Amino acid sequence: MTATNDLLNRYAEALLGVFGRPALVLDRGEGCYVWDVDGVRYLDLLGGIAVSALGHNHPELVAAVSKQVASQIHISNFFTSRAQIELAERLLSLAEAPAGSRVFLTNSGTESLEAAIKLARRTGRRGILAMAGAFHGRSTGALALTAKAAYREPFEPLLPGVRHIPYDDLDALEAALGPDVGAVVLEPIQGEAGVIEPHPGYLAGVRELTRRRGALMIVDEVQTGVGRTGDWFAFQAAGIRPDAMTLAKGLGGGVPIGALVTFGPEVSAMLQPGMHGSTFGGNPLAAAAALAVLDTIERDGLLANATAMGHYFAEAVAALRHPAISGTRGRGLLRAVTFERPIAAVVATQARDAGFIINPVAPDAIRLAPPLIIGRPEVDAFVSALGPIADRAIEEMS
Numbered sequence: 246m247t248a249t250n251d252l253l254n255r256y257a258e259a260l261l262g263v264f265g266r267p268a269l270v271l272d273r274g275e276g277c278y279v280w281d282v283d284g285v286r287y288l289d290l291l292g293g294i295a296v297s298a299l300g301h302n303h304p305e306l307v308a309a310v311s312k313q314v315a316s317q318i319h320i321s322n323f324f325t326s327r328a329q330i331e332l333a334e335r336l337l338s339l340a341e342a343p344a345g346s347r348v349f350l351t352n353s354g355t356e357s358l359e360a361a362i363k364l365a366r367r368t369g370r371r372g373i374l375a376m377a378g379a380f381h382g383r384s385t386g387a388l389a390l391t392a393k394a395a396y397r398e399p400f401e402p403l404l405p406g407v408r409h410i411p412y413d414d415l416d417a418l419e420a421a422l423g424p425d426v427g428a429v430v431l432e433p434i435q436g437e438a439g440v441i442e443p444h445p446g447y448l449a450g451v452r453e454l455t456r457r458r459g460a461l462m463i464v465d466e467v468q469t470g471v472g473r474t475g476d477w478f479a480f481q482a483a484g485i486r487p488d489a490m491t492l493a494k495g496l497g498g499g500v501p502i503g504a505l506v507t508f509g510p511e512v513s514a515m516l517q518p519g520m521h522g523s524t525f526g527g528n529p530l531a532a533a534a535a536l537a538v539l540d541t542i543e544r545d546g547l548l549a550n551a552t553a554m555g556h557y558f559a560e561a562v563a564a565l566r567h568p569a570i571s572g573t574r575g576r577g578l579l580r581a582v583t584f585e586r587p588i589a590a591v592v593a594t595q596a597r598d599a600g601f602i603i604n605p606v607a608p609d610a611i612r613l614a615p616p617l618i619i620g621r622p623e624v625d626a627f628v629s630a631l632g633p634i635a636d637r638a639i640e641e642m643s
């Protein structure tokens with residue numbers, strides 16, 4: 246029996262079954278590669294779902310975390326730390342936030358959305374508009390913003406007042422944006438829905454409508470933020486400034502941390518002392534990790550690399566002219582490859598057997614969110630394998 250099978254049998258007897266049977270038991274990583282417990286190497290093109298921004302075992306992140314661990318891990322929010330303050334200042338600067346903007350630090354995307362929901366509630370209006378296809382997390386508040394019926398229905402009734410409207414549809418938004426709506430929450434590119442990019446001008450249109458109707462525009466950048474799309478934050482490419490933004494995933498490079506950024510003094514004053522909190526949020530260990538991630542992205546030019554490698558990947562896939570591949574979607578290093586037929590799940594299995602980790606994000610689409618350090622050799626390795634992988638998937642399904 247392989248180490249993998251033995252451990253997965255133990256997993257099944259010990260872990261709650263919410264994730265099904267995991268595909269692999271991973272042991273270690275280096276750069277864009279991970280190894281399983283049987284010593285098999287995989288090219289990690291998913292990066293722990295847009296989390297491992299610097300790849301695995303990055304020397305800067307390892308050094309920063311090691312140093313912080315040896316000094317101080319936790320202090321409680323009765324106190325603060327240099328790392329926490331520097332991280333907040335850094336996020337505000339990278340987000341080009343105006344004077345009076347503020348940061349609340351969390352431990353996950355879901356928690357960042359929970360903070361955003363409380364912000365929305367503070368408008369005094371009870372309605373929140375979210376988008377069809379949206380994913381915002383699994384807690385009962387964040388789940389109310391998440392669209393997928395299979396995730397929601399077993400737990401209803403959820404937080405009241407949330408309505409889902411079509412994404413990338415300004416007419417639908419205008420029709421729904423009544424005086425009861427305190428906030429519009431949306432992803433600048435929908436990640437879990439299959440890497441869905443709205444038309445140019447959509448985010449600017451949402452900004453304009455929300456401003457006119459006095460509702461907050463809250464962008465969920467948990468997946469798109471921290472360089473993933475080639476900008477520090479995806480909203481920046483749209484030339485707008487939201488009222489608030491949520492972050493997590495890539496921020497800590499694998500160390501759990503998230504944030505709510507509130508833009509400007511008015512929005513930032515809506516959550517007053519005592520109105521929100523977190524035991525672990527903003528702890529020095531996670532803050533040091535996030536600072537190292539941001540420093541390394543900047544120092545090593547990883548925004549430009551995300552843009553360049555994203556283009557390179559899309560062009561290489563197009564050049565395959567494979568009959569089963571209908572195209573690519575996305576921006577920077579948040580990408581989907583779409584297929585003519587619903588073969589994505591089998592493609593993902595075949596890819597894994599060939600040594601590549603990807604994610605079947607929709608029946609007809611796979612998602613890639615690789616480390617921002619990825620280079621041409623890794624992209625080439627996957628693209629040259631993709632045709633045969635798709636062929637084998639079609640063969641297996643016929």
Ligand SMILES: *Cc1c(COP(=O)(O)O)cnc(C)c1O
Nearest residue numbers: 353354355380381382436467468
């Ligand atoms: C992953 C994700 C979340 C939830 O983040 P968790 O860290 O899993 O709680 C929220 N919003 C978006 C857009 C995401 O991609």
